[in-house]
Amino acid sequence: MENKKMIQSNQMDPEIWSRLPEDVLEHLLSFLPLKTFLKLRSTCKHFKTLLFSPPFISKHSPSSSSSPFSSFFLLSHPQFPRQYPLFDTVHNNWRNLSLCISPVLPSSSSVLLSSSNGLLCFSRSSSSSFIITNVLARSSRVVKYPNLPFSFESVTLISSSNNGYKLFVMSAFGSSSQVFVYDSLVHSWSQFGGFDLILNENHHQEGVFHDGYLWFITPEPYFIVVMDLDSGVWKRSNFELPSEVTFARLVSDGDKKMFLISGNGSNGISRSMKLWELNGDSKIWVEVENVPELICRKFLSVCYHNYEHVYCFWHKGLICVCCYSWPEILYYKVSRRTWHWLPKCPSLPDKWSCGFRWFSFVPELYAFV
Secondary structure, three states: OHHHHHHHHHHHOHHHHHOOOHHHHHHHHOOOOHHHHHHHHHHOHHHHHHOOOHHHHHHHOOOOOOOOOOOEEEEEOOOOOOEEOEEEOOOOEEOOOOEEOOOOOOOOOEEEEEEEOOEEEEEEHHHOEEEEEEOOOOEEEEEEOOOOOOOOOEEEEEEEOOOEEEEEEEEEEOOEEEEEEEEOOOOEEEEEEOOHHHHOOOOOOOOEEEOOEEEEEOOOOOOEEEEOOOOOOEEEOOOOOOOOEEEEEEEEOOOOOEEEEEEEEEOOEEEEEEEEEEEOOOOEEEEEEEOOHHHHHHHHHHOOOOHHHEEEEEEOOEEEEEEOOOOOOEEEEOOOOEEEEOOOOOOOOOOOOOOOEEEEEOOOOOOOO
């Protein structure tokens, strides 16, 4: 018994720990469960700096096969004020706990607008600012609106692990539009001219970042425009859309592939839905899949042919098709070429209203704000 107490005493003796080489201490502490270490980091400045040491980065980075993080669909809805239900796409179930952002954003006026690579972008009108936050690392940055008074129509967050992030904001001024781009590397806004046709109908649609540009589809007659975020130059793309399109949404895997979800029919009414992939060499859209008839009927019925309510996003090998008025996600597994419905959130009341906003949420400890 006495020997046991002596061992325990030695284990906790700061004199012994302080004599350990720093790289050995870092290596030993890196084996702590991440959840435990995140709680302990506030007790010591040195512990907090360990988050950015090579052992932690190599062990807990998202690219690591041993990464402890899952990935989620995050639901934002007026009936969940300041709580964001999470669907675990790795374990294919709803989590019992919702994401709570109260410690990061104490204001009740915060609205979630966009997500990218572990970062979330909120608007807080009470302080005339955007809030960029990494919920996992409990870090955030306040980005003041570029001018006052300020109103905006579309916000897109573009985050890169190597080049910080950019915030694209389209703002309407009467019948014209302006674009503001915030660069986290220089902490400043740039102002450019907008592309007015985008505001006519699809003002709530986020841009799609692909091949270094931000891509949009205009309202009918449909065509693609791209913007260079550095120069602010807009140009019309040479990639013509398929014929008989009643609505169209772009989705990028964030790397090499660009997809298109389209409704197909006549007189503004969709009879079918198709998935296309862009062939950059031949500059044409190649049909990948026809959405199965029963799935297509259900989706078109829930959006009531209000195609402006339809939006899409990419999430870890899944192409997600959503509607603001419907509490489910239609998603396509690219690797298996299969379509699925996400089950309705069990905590959603039986009587629900419109306003469903889904986001891809992939926690990343080293996404800097």
